[in-house]
Structure formats: C-alpha cells, structure tokens
Amino acid sequence: MIIVNSIGTFLLCFITHFGYDVFPNFLTSIFFPVNESIWEHMKMLYTTFLLFGIIEYLLLKKWHIPYNNLLITIFTKALISIPIYLTLFLPIYYNFGENMIVTFIILFISILIVNIIGYFIENLKEIKYQKPISIIFMIIVYLFMIFLTYRTPHKDLFFDTKEEKYGINDYLIPKK
Numbered sequence: 001m002i003i004v005n006s007i008g009t010f011l012l013c014f015i016t017h018f019g020y021d022v023f024p025n026f027l028t029s030i031f032f033p034v035n036e037s038i039w040e041h042m043k044m045l046y047t048t049f050l051l052f053g054i055i056e057y058l059l060l061k062k063w064h065i066p067y068n069n070l071l072i073t074i075f076t077k078a079l080i081s082i083p084i085y086l087t088l089f090l091p092i093y094y095n096f097g098e099n100m101i102v103t104f105i106i107l108f109i110s111i112l113i114v115n116i117i118g119y120f121i122e123n124l125k126e127i128k129y130q131k132p133i134s135i136i137f138m139i140i141v142y143l144f145m146i147f148l149t150y151r152t153p154h155k156d157l158f159f160d161t162k163e164e165k166y167g168i169n170d171y172l173i174p175k176k
Helices: 002-016 026-031 038-062 070-096 099-120 132-148
Strands: none
Touching: 002 038, 002 099, 026 099, 026 132, 038 070, 038 099, 038 132, 070 132
8 A cells, every 4th residue: 555655645745736826726825836835835745645554545445445544644654745845846946956857756755764664654544533633633734835835935945946936926026
C-alpha cells in the first residue's frame, strides 16, 4: 500500500497544482496554489494528501485491508509532508537553484517517507477520538492557510519569482 499511496499521491500533485488556475475563486484558493511560491506548493501537497486519503479509504475497503486510525493517519501525513519536503528541498534549492527533475525526485522521496510514517500510525492500536480531533485540526490548518494566502508575509518562502508577488494578489511591482 505504501508504493500505491506514494505513486497515487505523486500523480495527484500534478492535478492539484492547477486547481486554482482552472477554477480561480475563493474556495479553490483555500486548497490549491494561487502562485508559484514554495509555500503555495506546500498547500498543494497538504491538500493532495487529504484528497488521496479519500482514494486510500476506498482502496482499503475494496481490497478488504484492515486499518486503524485512518483519518488521523491521513491528517498526520498531510501535515508532516510540509516540513519533510522543505527539509529536503530548501538546502538544494538555495544552494543550486531550481531544477524540475530534482524537485520531482525530492517530492517523490518526501511522499514515500511520509507514507512509510503513515503506515506505522495506521497500524497502531485504535486512537480514541481520532476522527473528531483530525477534522478539527484539518480545519485549523486550512484557516491558517487562508490567512497566509491573503495576508502573506514578505519572506522568501512566500515569494513567487515568476509573477513577482506574494500570496494571491500582493505584487512586488504593480501590474501595468
């Protein structure tokens, strides 16, 4: 299941990357990247893990694979994917610049690591109240993401070098 989840999550990243571009509105700005900043791609990664969690649930049911703690596992994987990816990606990015092939390799390795961790969480004894706790924290994380999308700090992590802007509409140089 780790390999299936990793490949599925990786491929779903390519679809979620363009969610806001295809349907630009407030709702999609919550879940999908609104620009090409590193931070917005972390929002994409978080959302992708949650969306693939639905697929994972359906696959586990279809194949009759026993599981525990699925919702908290999905939430934990989504959340820890951000620091794991950044830990692997940022040193290479800041020292050598961006290379799409390297970026994709780091993305896949990060997803694989996260799914391995998730496997162990999923196989722990059932955690009491894991479903409501997970849902509450998923909502809190998205509230935080809304804030950072619309009130973006002027830091490197949030800067879109392609469009020269922060967040959804904070341009460094006004558009003409």
